[in-house]
Amino acid sequence: MKYQNEYRGKEEVRKILDELQRIVTREHSIMEICGGQTHTLVGYGLLDMLPKKITMIHGPGCPVCVTPISILDNAVELALEHDVTLFSFGDMLRIPGTSKSLLEARAEGGKVKAVYSPLEAVTYAEKNPNEEVVFLSIGFETTMPANAYAVDLAKKRGLENFSILVSHVLVPPAVEAVMSDPLTKVDALLAAGHVCTITGLSEYGPLVEKVKIPIVVTGFEPLDLLQGILMAVKQLEAGEIKLENQYGRVVKAEGNPAAMEVTRRVFEITDMEWRGLGVIPRSGLQLRPEYADFDASLRFSLDTCKIESESECIAADILKGIKKPPECPAFGTRCVPENPLGAPMVSNEGACSAYYQHAQMTSI
Amino acid sequence: MNQSCPLPSFGSDQITLGHGSGGKLTANLLDSGVFSIFDSPYLQERDDTATCPLGNESVVITTDSFVVNPLFFPGGDIGKLAVHGTVNDLAMGGGIPNYLTLALILEEDFPIAKLHTILQSIHEACGESGVEIVTGDTKVVEKGKGDQIFINTTGVGTPSPHAQLGNAYIQKGDAIITSGRVGDHGATILAQREGLEISGDLASDTRPLNHIVHGMLEKFGHAIHFLRDPTRGGISSTLNEAATTTKLGIHIVKDDIPILPEVKDFSSILGLDPLYIANEGIFIAFVEATQAEAIIEHLRQHPFGKNAAIIGTVIEDHPGVVVLENEIGGRRPLNLLPGEQLPRIC
Structure with missing residues (x-):
């Protein structure tokens, strides 16, 4: 498919990874907001290919x-x-x-x-x-x-x-909420390209002002993600804070x-x-x-009152990057994709589920 | 901010469709029920076929039920599937198929003309496979108590003298082969079900594999270690089953898996993965690495093996886990599905 296969090239991927390796001098935590982006990062094994200094935090953008x-x-x-x-x-x-x-x-x-x-x-x-x-x-x-x-x-x-x-x-209010916690460890954001395709960019300029970290509107193919990460890292290394659009082939300002x-x-x-x-x-x-x-x-006169029972799920800390999924005592034992205790283990794109799948390959 | 997260209940008291998907739920159901009640060494093999002694000889036996919607699709129908499915299971178990039984469960109101079309199709498929229907049964259920027609076939055959097949023969270094393109059948059925038209000539590849398998076993004998037709759950399920039972790792290279571009695009649009969708006309073989190229050459001579390819290797690393190397060189585990494959929202 056009606009798809050309964003899955082995050589182009290698080029960006090399450049990232060259320019990164300190640790950065970058949150990809959208579950679709998490899906690509996990599905293509990109997390293992990134320089060790870059940590991806899987954000709250999995609707499921x-x-x-x-x-x-x-x-x-x-x-x-x-x-x-x-x-x-x-x-x-x-x-x-x-x-x-x-x-x-x-x-x-x-x-x-x-x-x-x-x-x-x-x-x-x-x-x-x-x-x-x-x-x-x-x-x-x-x-x-x-x-x-x-x-x-x-x-x-x-x-x-x-x-x-x-x-x-x-998306924007969720980003604000996540960033408003002083413990949140997110240095830059990759915004969801398809969301901005609909809404345009008008809300994201002010959002950068509010949350005071770089935001890069990013697509969903492997190369899109890597370009988005590269743009974010360049800003971070240069001490810049601005809105950029990696997904220009689809996202228009309006x-x-x-x-x-x-x-x-x-x-x-x-x-x-x-x-x-x-x-x-x-x-x-x-x-x-x-x-x-x-x-x-x-x-149907449905009862919409919100009843939340207590549980050991630490979803909020996970989604803010305060804790990593393996730090949760239930991770991989009482909480697994077939039997999730909370939101991030629920869908393939959830932060914990992504970690879980990854762990199966490396730690066994 | 509220940090609590509600405690869901995921244990189910009832059968869900996921229990029939061939994935983890199916495995759980068999473990908790079937295998604990029926204490048979044949069942413990967890195979689709059993090879049992009978008098001074042995027989290979298998059974399969067919519930497909739609009943008719490009490249085949439920009748063909009912013959090929059972014939192929016997072939995968190293059997040479001889006889089939045919049981029909018909829903009241089902048009007799359609039944005749299906029976004719069964007749043709038997001819092509070289098997004979020797007995059968017919039941009719009330309207609404079935879905048009369900078919069960049981197959009986003799063990091939050249076969020495099973999980136990899989070893480190084995090459993993597919006899043809992955995903054609599943994509055809899904497209029909969704009412989507796919460009090109996408059709189900349902066909009998006994002849091509027999030829391969005759020529390569014990170099063939394990055979499986990756039907329900797709090639991912087959590979996972092999990795789990052997406690070896499996490395698969995505670029080496033959998949029609139409199937790739169609799956991508619907948010599905072709490695998890059903196949009816291919087999996966674990073979002696030194013989792999020769086996591929041999398979490609046969009309059903034109797209045969080596797709991976058995390794010592990550025991029990199938890892897929994708087109950009990244790696990810190819897990068993927790239940039926569901399309993604975004």
Whole structure:
């Protein structure tokens, strides 16, 4: 595929690694925000190839990991107790709720379907007017426009059996929250290229001012990540703090105005709970009042109060780089990908899961 | 900031689809249930086939059930799969397939014309494989109590005199071979299911492997140490199983694995990994390293082996773990899936 294979070249990778090795003089901790970037770092084995002085911290940008458990419980309840056909992105299905995952709900007879687009759920609702259809609307700025468009479309078509269960989260407030902890050990950030493709760069200049560390908007192929890391390290070594865009082939300063327009028309900003991080002010989206008919939590009177039981998961420390996953007493023993105790072990892209996979190769 | 993280319950009381994916959950289910109840030395081999004494001879025996959606797909249908799957399992166990049984579970309302098409397909696949259906069974379940048609076939064969196969024969230094392209079948089925059209001629490669395997065993005999058809769970599952049981490490080179560009792109778009999707027309062989090139040459003479390639090596490092070296020279463990493969959100 174009714009993909040319970012997976062995020689180009070697060149950047050599340059990194040459210019790095002291230790740097760089956080990649997005789970997709973690996926590439782990999947391509880049973590082992980087100079020892560079530590990558896997940030809070895995939507599957940070979706609060109460939303999962609501989704399970919808599928099992309200006779709803529940549509979701595939990787949400395995995530454990308080008592069970959506996969287990499906095994108990719940109608749970994995889709690639919310529009599939809209189409299904239109074809099956006697069924209540709910789409589990989660994710960062990347999934918001399509989900907003689906709601808007359902409204235009007058669908009365379609609604969404919303738990959308925004990147910049999460970055601020992570950086606001004085113990946080992050020297530079790689921002998520696809998020900025939608939102543009307008929020990120002010963000650099606030958090006072370099931010490089970075893509997802191996070479993208390495270029992003190189740009960050160059800034750090030179003592600079500025916003840079590694992913210029895709990210424009103005973002995607059409996508932002539909998102703003359908959703509004609200305080949001993040699994592992707690409630962060103005860090999420909810449906605007004019779209309240499409809010599954209202339609089915779901209990949205947040109950968090105590556990030994140290997710917040992990996501801020204060502790590394192997420092957690449960890591790799009581907490493994098949049986995660908390957010970062949940999906392949979670920080702990990434460490776990890596450890299997090196420490056995 | 709240640092607590809720305690989930992941232990399940019910069967989930993941228990049938051939991954970790399947292994857990077999360990906790089947193997603790049935104390048989044959079962302890944990193989798809068993070679058992019968009178003065031995028989190789296997059974497999087929539940595929859609029933018809480019390159094949459930009928072909039902024959090839069982024939191939026998071949992987070093058996020469002779007889099959055929059991049908039909859902009320299923069109008889479709059944005839499937039976015809079974007939043709038997001819191609050189096996005969000798007995069978038919059951019908109420509408909604099945999914159109489920098929079970059991296969019986004789052990090949040239075969000495099994985990126990895998040794350090063995070359790992695939007899053909990885992912064609799984990608075809997924594309059909998602209603996606893939450019090019992507079709399932379902086919009987007994003849090509027999030829290879005849020529190379004990240089072939282990054979497996990487169906459910893909080549990752096959390799992981071998690494786990032998307590040896496996090194795989991604660039050496033959995969159609269409399959690569399709998997990438859907957020799936071709190394985890099912195959029906290839086998993985662990062979004596010194013979590997000659075996590849030999396989490439056969129409079903044109894309045969050496994809990796058995090593002493990282015992029990399969490590994949990717196109940029990085390495990562190729783990067993915790359950069914689920597409990623971003």
